[in-house]
Amino acid sequence: MICTITLNPSVDIRYEMDRFLPDQVNRVNRVSKTAGGKGLNVARVLRQLGEDVAASGFLGGSLGHFIRSELSRLGIHNGFVSIKGNTRNCIAIIHEGKQTEILESGPLVSKSESDQFLKWFSEFVPLVKVVTLSGSLPKGLAKDYYGKLIETANGIPVLLDTNGELLKSTLAKANKPFLIKPNQDELADLLGGKPEKEEQIINALKAEIFAGIPWVVVTLGADGAIVKHGHACYRARMPRVDVKNPVGSGDSVLAGFAAGFARGLVEEKLVRFGLAMGVLNAMEEKTGYINTGKLTWCMQQMIVENLTMTI
Structure with missing residues (x-):
């Protein structure tokens, strides 16, 4: 079993309209409501x-x-723990080729609720092969909360997808995640400067902050990804596709690597399998959805180069 954790989930509401007019009445052409949050996107792809x-x-x-x-x-x-506060809404307004987002901050989690979740996790985690941690923390949780979960996992691979100070503080702990998945901007936040060129990104992955993390997956959108594993570095280029909705592609990549680890995939095959999920998600209109019938095609069309690194 794979366990996906979303500590600050939401109901994602998507409004589609021809035009969005501030300070006026706007009528929606289409509306959809889904269980949202990065970790729930991961869970959906894993089920598929x-x-x-x-x-x-x-x-x-x-x-x-x-x-x-x-x-x-x-x-x-x-496996969700019930709290007194109300789960949040996150609204996306699709209009004129743009997306305007209105995101609620979410509920306040009490100390007793936080402790209850830690207890549940400590009892449940021995039953799983892989854990994913995704997104932000709700109010009430200290920034070392992800670090506590990684420590509690006690060697079970934990795949971490967050950013900013939360990512920095988690990587500073003695217990490291098994995989992190920063995009180019998040990599810049970690290092204090944005590496633009391929060679700069590869050199950036030699930084001390990544020591002890077996897998670092730097996603580059349509330009593919650079993946560090130990002393190996893979440069992956994605097949060109008709992109319908790129939202959730990063979460889909995390799901791909989680499934790959659970299935015992290694090296280049794992890289192809994991990254293919991001491409397949972008080809679908819904967020966190893939067409598994296209998986083999996508993996075959992907160009993966194995580069050498001196760390």
């Missing part, structure tokens, strides 16, 4: 890959009930 997956975090109120119902419908095991 046929993996046994549990999703966990904090849920509260009627929106929390909606998410639980969605998980049940999708066949995802529900």
